[in-house]
Amino acid sequence: MEKNKQHLKNKLGLLGWLGGGRYGMERYAYALHRLTGLGLLTYFILHIFVTGTRIAGPQAWQQTMQSFSTPWFKFGEFLIFVCFAYHGLNGLRLGITELGLMLGKPARPIYPYRSSVLRQRPFFVVVMILVAAMIVIGGTDFYLLNR
Amino acid sequence: MRESTLWFWHLLAGAVILILLALHMTIMHLDDLMGLLGLSHGDPIDQKIVFARSQQVFFMITYILLLGAALYHGLYGLRTILFELTLSRTLERTVNIILTVSGLALFVYGAYAAAVIYLMKEVQP
Amino acid sequence: MSQTSGPSEVVFDVLRYNPEKDAKPYRQEFTVAVTKGMTVLDGLVWIKENLDPTLSWRSSCRMGVCGSCGMFINGLPRLACANQVAHLHSDRVVIKPLPNFDIIKDLVPDLEAFFTRHRTVKPYLIRRAVEEQNQPTSEYFQSPQELVQYIQFAYCIKCGLCLSACPTVATDDRYLGPQALAQAWRYSADARDEGGKDREQEVYSSHGVFRCHFAGACSEVCPKGVDPAFAIQLLKQDLFKRKLSGCKEQHGSPVTAPITEAKENPKIPKAPAPTLTK
Numbered sequence: 001m002e003k004n005k006q007h008l009k010n011k012l013g014l015l016g017w018l019g020g021g022r023y024g025m026e027r028y029a030y031a032l033h034r035l036t037g038l039g040l041l042t043y044f045i046l047h048i049f050v051t052g053t054r055i056a057g058p059q060a061w062q063q064t065m066q067s068f069s070t071p072w073f074k075f076g077e078f079l080i081f082v083c084f085a086y087h088g089l090n091g092l093r094l095g096i097t098e099l100g101l102m103l104g105k106p107a108r109p110i111y112p113y114r115s116s117v118l119r120q121r122p123f124f125v126v127v128m129i130l131v132a133a134m135i136v137i138g139g140t141d142f143y144l145l146n147r
Numbered sequence: 148m149r150e151s152t153l154w155f156w157h158l159l160a161g162a163v164i165l166i167l168l169a170l171h172m173t174i175m176h177l178d179d180l181m182g183l184l185g186l187s188h189g190d191p192i193d194q195k196i197v198f199a200r201s202q203q204v205f206f207m208i209t210y211i212l213l214l215g216a217a218l219y220h221g222l223y224g225l226r227t228i229l230f231e232l233t234l235s236r237t238l239e240r241t242v243n244i245i246l247t248v249s250g251l252a253l254f255v256y257g258a259y260a261a262a263v264i265y266l267m268k269e270v271q272p
Numbered sequence: 273m274s275q276t277s278g279p280s281e282v283v284f285d286v287l288r289y290n291p292e293k294d295a296k297p298y299r300q301e302f303t304v305a306v307t308k309g310m311t312v313l314d315g316l317v318w319i320k321e322n323l324d325p326t327l328s329w330r331s332s333c334r335m336g337v338c339g340s341c342g343m344f345i346n347g348l349p350r351l352a353c354a355n356q357v358a359h360l361h362s363d364r365v366v367i368k369p370l371p372n373f374d375i376i377k378d379l380v381p382d383l384e385a386f387f388t389r390h391r392t393v394k395p396y397l398i399r400r401a402v403e404e405q406n407q408p409t410s411e412y413f414q415s416p417q418e419l420v421q422y423i424q425f426a427y428c429i430k431c432g433l434c435l436s437a438c439p440t441v442a443t444d445d446r447y448l449g450p451q452a453l454a455q456a457w458r459y460s461a462d463a464r465d466e467g468g469k470d471r472e473q474e475v476y477s478s479h480g481v482f483r484c485h486f487a488g489a490c491s492e493v494c495p496k497g498v499d500p501a502f503a504i505q506l507l508k509q510d511l512f513k514r515k516l517s518g519c520k521e522q523h524g525s526p527v528t529a530p531i532t533e534a535k536e537n538p539k540i541p542k543a544p545a546p547t548l549t550k
Contacts, residue, residue, distance in 0.1 A: 007374035016442020100509030109497030116502035117488035145179035
């Protein structure tokens with residue numbers, strides 16, 4: 001394999017996760033799913049420790065919560081809500097499609113081809129509308145109805 | 148078939164989280180909307196309400212269930228991302244060990260916290 | 273549809289790389305007069321004949337069958353022979369070698385690892401009764417419905433476009449990839465096959481089906497309608513079903529009764545005697 005050393009590496013690397021072509025919406029949904037997942041995991045681990053301060057009693061808890069009641073933290077919480085709405089509903093779609101549902105049935109390929117991705121696209125669009133609705137509902141509660 | 152079992156639990160944990168976290172989010176963040184529907188019991192992060200909730204068996208159990216499911220689902224997801232970076236076999240094994248140990252540690256800590264708060268006596272008004 | 277609505281002169285912006293001369297790939301532009309029905313491949317041939325004989329790529333059938341001329345054309349992996357320049361609706365045709373494959377020279381990708389992966393999933397009929405397979409007494413039974421279960425996945429021409437589009441392949445060198453996994457399902461879904469268990473170890477390994485997250489790009493770019501993403505989800509569905517029902521032994525369809533009543537048709541000329549004798 002001496003020759004192979006001359007071959008130029010052409011892997012897209014991490015940028016390949018984000019897209020890099022005129023692909024369909026699902027490929028970008030995949031990248032966003034990954035990003036929101038990482039965001040949620042980071043928040044969740046911090047969340048375990050923050051809520052864990054309750055062990056020290058109600059006073060300690062009250063103090064922690066007060067230090068978090070700034071507009072930026074509120075926005076962060078809203079962002080987490082948005083991440084969850086997206087990751088949860090898109091995850092539901094992925095779970096359903098990974099089990100082979102909503103994808104149609106195998107058939108003889110007849111040009112122009114209609115792939116399983118296109119067959120599930122209406123489902124994808126409905127899920128994205130639901131995500132948008134959840135973001136609007138969350139935004140209303142976070143910013144319009146003030147406690 | 149080990150890998151397929153892990154994946155199977157990832158899906159199952161995802162379904163559990165979707166239900167429980169939706170409940171959690173509704174209680175914690177959609178409280179004003181729930182208030183409009185007459186379903187709210189006041190500020191969800193007020194200490195009295197927080198502790199009253201944490202001392203119900205239902206919430207204690209769902210907290211621990213959600214903790215376990217979310218940790219598994221999240222750390223498996225992280226493992227997926229790391230595995231797709233072409234790690235060496237040794238590094239893959241190291242990732243497995245680190246994620247398992249940290250997952251278990253976080254679970255034990257979280258479950259311990261939930262149990263301690265559940266058993267706290269003096270905070271009941 | 274106006275087939276000739278595209279511009280009459282088009283710039284081919286091609287990525288060049290010669291391992292013996294260049295340290296880095298560079299872009300080179302060629303102006304090509306587009307004629308009616310000209311494919312991107314035709315354009316490249318015209319450049320090679322008239323402007324630069326050193327331009328290299330791989331192609332053979334020039335009709336979307338051999339799968340040699342996969343390239344990254346205007347933002348998508350496509351077959352150069354199956355895309356007309358006018359249909360790209362642009363006065364620039366940006367051509368790069370297929371991403372995620374090493375570059376041998378100019379637009380020639382190194383497909384070696386790709387074929388190796390194809391081989392690992394055992395893409396052939398596996399039967400427990402090897403004797404019957406080697407010395408067949410008759411054919412295996414297969415209904416038209418059973419054929420439809422796998423026929424679309426059998427259309428794969430191994431062009432590698434799906435691997436170029438796949439985000440997992442972009443970082444994971446060990447991932448089997450959409451092509452190999454689709455071929456695993458093509459054979460495992462075949463009613464005549466009994467090799468599901470033999471493919472399991474590779475297909476359901478830590479660099480098998482679970483590295484697919486249904487980004488769907490492979491199916492979108494497939495020039496033959498093979499739909500690899502669909503095959504991978506069906507592999508997962510099959511796994512899920514078997515998990516719920518408890519693993520069952522796979523039984524291939526039976527051998528049909530040997531044909532005994534057929535008579536030779538005198539109108540059909542006999543085949544000539546073999547020219548090679550052992």
